Amino acid sequence: MIKAGIIGASGYAGSEVLRFLLNHPEVEVVGVSAHSDANKKVSELYPSFYQICDLPFLEDEDEVIARADVIFAGLPAGISEPFAQKTLDQNKKFIDLGADFRLDNPEDYAFWYGKKYENSALHQQQVYGLPETHRNEIKQASLIGNPGCYPTSVQLGLYPIMLPHLYANKHIIVNSASGVTGAGKKLTEDTHFTKTNESFHPYKAGNHRHTPEIEQELTKMSGEAIHITFVPHLLPVNRGIVSTMYIDLKKDIKLEDIYKLYQETYQDEQFVRVLPLGKQADLKFVTYTNYCDISLHMDERNHTLIVVSTIDNMVKGTAGQAIQNMNLMFGLKENTGLNYVGPSF
Template sequence: MIKAGIIGVSGYAGVELLRLLLNHDEVEIVAIGARSYIGKPISDLYPSFYGICDMLCESDEDVLKKADMIFASLPHGLSEKYAKYCDENHKKFIDLGADFRLDEEKDYQQWYNLDYHEPALHQKQVYGLSEVNREQIKQASLIGNPGCYPTSITLGLYPLLKNHFHKNNDLIIDSKSGTTGAGKSLTEDTHFPRCNESFHPYKLATHRHTPEIEQELSKMACQDIHVTFIPHLLPVNRGIVSTIVVPLKEEVTFDMVVQKYHDVYDDEYFVRVLPVGKTADLKFVKYSNYCDISLHYDQRKHQVIVVSTIDNMVKGAAGQAIQNMNIMYGLEETKGLKMVPPSF
């Protein structure tokens, strides 16, 4: 059994980890940490766990000592010291925050206004996009779990960029997220009277996922990719829909594009390329680890419209973290994650 611990269990991604790991038959949750709720049962904070999991929240330090597999779901800037402890004590560490997603410290400084305190540690990090970096994840002990927006976008574009079907290196990406993507802390944008019956873009050209998106897309294309990233806040709890318009090279046909998506993803359990004519819808991935992708051809402009949708709390956070854990431990990748999305 994997002895797992969760630091930051009181947040949305942390408690989603707990919900999913309780159904994993190879995992024993030995400790959960939440600094503001030490000594209190998690079921007091989230009543859905009453009678199912009444574990007491402990200090972060106690979680580190008790567990061999540590999940950290914390704001940026807080995970390095925990990752260092795990590295020194031969424990595995998956960070659901932003501290181990970016390859270059200068990008972290620019977008998060912080420095790396343990630069050597970042040489060991692996970006945990499961379907793309599986072989590196198998050997890793330190994973930077991708952001939710980047997961929907990179999976949506991977076959196109990998095969150099795109005509331009500048892409416009329109993404919409449910309010849980903003975290648990209340803000003006996520306050119910503000976001209910509303729909609006935010952080235009300034969203912190931008460098992560560009970094990973550039790796896929083996050339610099630049994006104009336009996030929107949907008045729903969970889900992301990313819509991306990609002009195609003259010699590339839509049939070629569709075939490559199937070549890349038909053997991937959690990525579903929908039949041509269907449109990906966040309703049908909610509470699941699936990424649904639909492809649409604009014949007039010879461009493909990619629609990619995920549950931001599962495939965009806790589910992908568990998928990465399964890969790290050589388990069946789908273990603990075979939930069917609801139909309504």
């Protein structure tokens, strides 16, 4: 059995990792920590765990690391480095659900997050944890930067089309909408019920901190510099992301050919479903699952490809993807513990 520990387990990301790990046939959860809720039982904070998981939240992260083979960290930006180093020093594996190990360029991290890398040698070991594009590196890794939720939906939606000879414009417009859990557990003015209920609005238009992560990875896929205009929106739902991307295609490319390319790219990927032409991706049918649904559409008048990508921001966008990475790191079948079907209505 793999012994797993969660640092920052009282937040939404950490509790979602715990929910999946408790149903994982090859994992035993041996410790969870949370400063703000130290000595409380998990089930006191989250009643759904009552009589299922009554572990206490520990205050000492070192104790969690000592017990575990793999650590999941659900922490704010700028906090994960020392815990990652302690984990690696003990020849264990570390999966960071935050932003500290996603960006290659420390200047990008400083600009967008207002933090700096304190341990540059540690970042030489980080591997970006999107399995569909970094699978081989993940299998050999000990330190994973789990992708952001918006970047996951955008990258999976655009990966097949990133061949340079297919599109005419290297500037891509991305509109995304997320459920309120994407903002984290800490309450803000925008996440009050009275503000989000019966509302739908953009936020951080053109300056969201996931922008450099998306551009970094799309540029790697393409081999050419990709720039995006990214506008996120807040949906009045608990979970889910819908990302809509607009790509100018070269004039001789047909939607049927693009659809075939997507089918071929993802034919062996269990967690990416390319819907038949004419269907629309809908977040309802991916909630609580590790699936990404993609639908393709064409604005024939302007010859613009429209890609719609839907995920559950807390699963494929966070916890499910982290466990998918863990499965790869430990040589398990990639779908172990993740075969959940979404709601039918």
